[in-house]
Amino acid sequence: MPSSTTNSKPASSDDRLSSIFPEQHALMRALVTKASQLGPVPYAIVWPCSSHALGGAVEAARHGIIVPILVGDREKIEKTAAQYGLDIEGMRIEQAATPEAAVKHAVALVHEGVVRGLTKGSLHTDTFMAGVIRQESGLRTKRRMSHVFCIAVPDYPDLLLVSDAAINIAPVLTTKRDIVQNAIDLHHALGLGTPRVALLSAVETINTKIQGTLDAASLCKMADRKEITGGVLDGPLAMDVAVSFESAEIKGVESPVAGRAQILIAPDLESGNILVKTLAFLGKAATSGIVIGAKVPVLLTSRADDATARLASAAIGALYARHLDEHTGD
Numbered sequence: 267m268p269s270s271t272t273n274s275k276p277a278s279s280d281d282r283l284s285s286i287f288p289e290q291h292a293l294m295r296a297l298v299t300k301a302s303q304l305g306p307v308p309y310a311i312v313w314p315c316s317s318h319a320l321g322g323a324v325e326a327a328r329h330g331i332i333v334p335i336l337v338g339d340r341e342k343i344e345k346t347a348a349q350y351g352l353d354i355e356g357m358r359i360e361q362a363a364t365p366e367a368a369v370k371h372a373v374a375l376v377h378e379g380v381v382r383g384l385t386k387g388s389l390h391t392d393t394f395m396a397g398v399i400r401q402e403s404g405l406r407t408k409r410r411m412s413h414v415f416c417i418a419v420p421d422y423p424d425l426l427l428v429s430d431a432a433i434n435i436a437p438v439l440t441t442k443r444d445i446v447q448n449a450i451d452l453h454h455a456l457g458l459g460t461p462r463v464a465l466l467s468a469v470e471t472i473n474t475k476i477q478g479t480l481d482a483a484s485l486c487k488m489a490d491r492k493e494i495t496g497g498v499l500d501g502p503l504a505m506d507v508a509v510s511f512e513s514a515e516i517k518g519v520e521s522p523v524a525g526r527a528q529i530l531i532a533p534d535l536e537s538g539n540i541l542v543k544t545l546a547f548l549g550k551a552a553t554s555g556i557v558i559g560a561k562v563p564v565l566l567t568s569r570a571d572d573a574t575a576r577l578a579s580a581a582i583g584a585l586y587a588r589h590l591d592e593h594t595g596d
Contacts, residue, residue, distance in 0.1 A: 463500070
């Protein structure tokens with residue numbers, strides 16, 4: 267009688283990713299797979315003194331996405347690893363006594379060429395970003411820094427990039443130009459092609475009482491004059507018209523962007539943040555995010571981010587770091 271015994275095999279990386287990213291988030295899983303296949307990129311993990319911060323770095327390293335260099339208090343890092351059963355054997359630890367010192371040291375590692383990106387650990391966002399954006403850090407460019415969320419929404423055919431929902435509170439027109447260009451650049455860096463960019467507002471027509479409609483029209487003209495490149499822009503567009511062909515048809519809006527936007531530009535931080543959290547908590551979307559516009563990518567993870575968000579953010583950061591390397595001097 268043939269044996270009924272089956273050979274058990276360890277779970278492959280693809281199997282592990284499928285368990286982390288269900289089919290409804292397959293677009294996000296594809297980005298993580300791509301980053302994993304290209305090999306790890308060295309990243310400084312700044313003050314990884316919590317289970318979430320250190321665990322995210324360990325998970326990203328396990329999938330071959332990053333090589334974590336842990337910057338913080340060695341005793342606290344090792345205690346966290348032991349307490350939560352996290353394997354950090356072989357990982358480089360750079361001693362820094364305080365969160366402020368950790369940020370400063372991580373920035374120095376960038377300039378030394380040791381790391382190609384920064385990830386916020388368990389320190390306060392204000393402390394982390396203050397060390398990144400200050401003039402003395404040497405990480406600023408001519409472009410304004412902005413945050414871009416990458417979102418996989420169930421049943422929507424494309425990944426959505428949403429900006430800015432985390433850094434620029436009430437951006438003026440010139441800042442919005444950089445916000446748009448940063449998002450377009452990220453879309454290309456992820457290998458997603460030329461994006462369709464919706465400049466969001468409450469209506470699709472110009473209303474002098476709604477500043478967002480005026481800015482949207484100006485941004486479209488800036489794209490016509492090549493002050494913004496690499497994307498197809500339209501706006502102002504209401505959210506329903508941006509993502510629904512049916513709504514666009516009912517409202518009579520004819521546009522190469524309407525109904526199939528890939529980048530959503532919010533008029534201000536409040537509306538952008540509400541949009542992202544609505545998609546995540548009510549729309550069951552998978553989210554991740556990155557700060558663009560510095561000399562290296564900056565991952566601004568939240569304490570509330572789960573393993574899915576942290577792993578996806580690491581993948582996006584690794585892919586963008588490669589893009590910057592390939593386009594240095596452009």
